[in-house]
Amino acid sequence: MEQFVFFGGKGGVGKTTVSCAYGYKCAAAGLRTLVVSTDPAHSVSDVFDQQFDDDPASVDGVDNLDAMELDPEDEVQRHLSEIRENLSEQVSAAMVNEINKQLEMSHGTPGAYESALFDAFVSVMREESEPYDRVVFDTAPTGSTLRLLGLPEFLGDWIDRLMYKRRQSIDLFEKAAIGNNEPRRVMDGDPVLARLERRKEFFEYAAETMRTNAAFFLVLNPDQLSVNETERAIESFADRDLSVRGLVANKLTPEPDDDESGRGARYLRERVATERERLEQVETEFEPPLVAAIESRTREIRGELLTQVAAELDVDPAAPERAPN
Numbered sequence: 001m002e003q004f005v006f007f008g009g010k011g012g013v014g015k016t017t018v019s020c021a022y023g024y025k026c027a028a029a030g031l032r033t034l035v036v037s038t039d040p041a042h043s044v045s046d047v048f049d050q051q052f053d054d055d056p057a058s059v060d061g062v063d064n065l066d067a068m069e070l071d072p073e074d075e076v077q078r079h080l081s082e083i084r085e086n087l088s089e090q091v092s093a094a095m096v097n098e099i100n101k102q103l104e105m106s107h108g109t110p111g112a113y114e115s116a117l118f119d120a121f122v123s124v125m126r127e128e129s130e131p132y133d134r135v136v137f138d139t140a141p142t143g144s145t146l147r148l149l150g151l152p153e154f155l156g157d158w159i160d161r162l163m164y165k166r167r168q169s170i171d172l173f174e175k176a177a178i179g180n181n182e183p184r185r186v187m188d189g190d191p192v193l194a195r196l197e198r199r200k201e202f203f204e205y206a207a208e209t210m211r212t213n214a215a216f217f218l219v220l221n222p223d224q225l226s227v228n229e230t231e232r233a234i235e236s237f238a239d240r241d242l243s244v245r246g247l248v249a250n251k252l253t254p255e256p257d258d259d260e261s262g263r264g265a266r267y268l269r270e271r272v273a274t275e276r277e278r279l280e281q282v283e284t285e286f287e288p289p290l291v292a293a294i295e296s297r298t299r300e301i302r303g304e305l306l307t308q309v310a311a312e313l314d315v316d317p318a319a320p321e322r323a324p325n
Contacts, residue, residue: 001317002213004125006137007248009219010229014250016043017301017309018219018294019138020067025310026317027065031133035059037069038121038139044069047302054120056128066132070120078116122206134317159203163196215245217291217315220282222249222275227282234286246291246315249279254295291315 007019016037023035034056037044044067045051048059054074056066121137129135216237220230234244255272256265283290291314297305 001134001315002215003129003133004135004137004209004214006139006214006216007219008139008216008233010221010226013219013221013226014294015219016047016138017306018217018248018250018292018313019136020044020047021301021306021309022313022315022317023065023067023134023136024062024306025313025315026134026136027062028307028310029317030064031317032064032131033066033134033136034128034132035065035067035136035138036121036124037067038117038137044138046300047306049302068124068128070117070124078120118206119202122202125209126205159196159200163200166196210242214242216242217246217248218244218288219248219250221251222253222278224278227278230282231286234288244288247282247286247288248292248294248313249282249290250292250294252279252293252295 005022007015007022009015019037020035023033026033035044037052048062048067050057050060050067052067052069054068054070056068059065059067117140125135218230218233220226230247237244252275253268253271256268279290279293292312294309294312299305301309
C-alpha cells in the first residue's frame with residue numbers, strides 16, 4: 001500500500017469512521033500512522049474522544065497512531081495572509097491597501113476554500129509525513145474532494161501562463177531599459193517569477209504524488225443515491241488519471257434472527273433484501289472491488305467497536321504493490 005491513503009464519498013456515509021478504523025488497523029500492524037481530517041464536519045475528535053487541531057498529536061491509548069484536524073476556515077485565513085505577505089513585499093505601499101481589500105473580498109469566493117485546503121493537505125504530505133509509514137486522509141464529501149484533486153492540473157496550467165506573461169513583460173522592460181549598451185538583468189532573481197516557480201513545483205509534487213504514492217477508496221451506503229454518486233465519482237477519478245482502489249459499503253442493516261416474525265423483523269428483512277440488491281450492483285457493475293461490508297452498530301463507533309470495524313476492512317496495510325490502472 002502507498003504511503004498516502006484517501007477515503008472519500010458522499011456526505012454522511014461514514015468516511016470518518018472508516019478512515020479512523022483503517023488508521024487503527026495500520027497502527028496495530030506496527031506502522032507509524034497519521035490520520036488527517038480535511039472534512040469540515042470534523043468527527044475524528046469524536047471517534048477518538050480526544051480533541052485534535054492542526055498539529056499531529058498522539059491518540060490516547062493507541063500505539064503508533066497520531067491524528068490531526070485541518071480547520072477549513074483557519075486554512076483560508078492562513079492562505080490569504082500568506083498571499084498578502086508575499087504581494088506586499090513586491091508592490092508599492094500605495095497598492096497594499098487595495099490588495100487587502102481585494103483579498104478580503106476573495107475570502108468567500110468560489111475556490112478560496114478548495115485552494116486553501118489543497119495547500120494544507122499537500123503541505124501535510126510534504127512536511128508532516130516524513131516520520132510516518134502511512135498517512136490516512138478523511139476527506140470532505142465527494143464533490144469537494146474531486147475539485148481538490150483537480151487543482152494540480154488546472155492551477156499548474158494557469159501558473160505556466162502567468163510565468164510566460166511575466167517573462168514577456170520583463171523581456172520588454174529590459175529591452176527598453178538598456179543603459180551604456182548593457183541590458184538590465186531584471187529577469188535574474190525576479191521575486192514574482194521565483195514565487196511562481198515555487199508554486200509550480202508545489203503542484204507538480206502534488207500531481208506526481210497522487211498518481212504514484214496515493215491510494216483512493218470510496219465509502220458508500222447501500223442505497224441507490226449513494227451508489228449512483230459513487231459511480232459518478234469513479235468516472236471522475238478516471239478522468240483525472242486516478243484509480244479507485246476499492247469500495248467500502250457502510251451502515252448495512254443487520255438481519256433479524258430466523259425466529260423473529262414481527263413487524264420490525266419484516267421491515268428489516270425487506271431492508272436487507274434491498275441492500276443486497278445494491279451490493280450486488282456494486283460488485284457486478286463497478287470495477288473497484290468491494291473491500292468491506294460493515295453493518296450498522298447500535299452505539300457510536302469508538303473503542304472496541306472501532307477495532308471490530310478495522311478487522312472488517314479487507315485492506316492489507318502492508319500490501320507492497322499498487323493495483324494496475
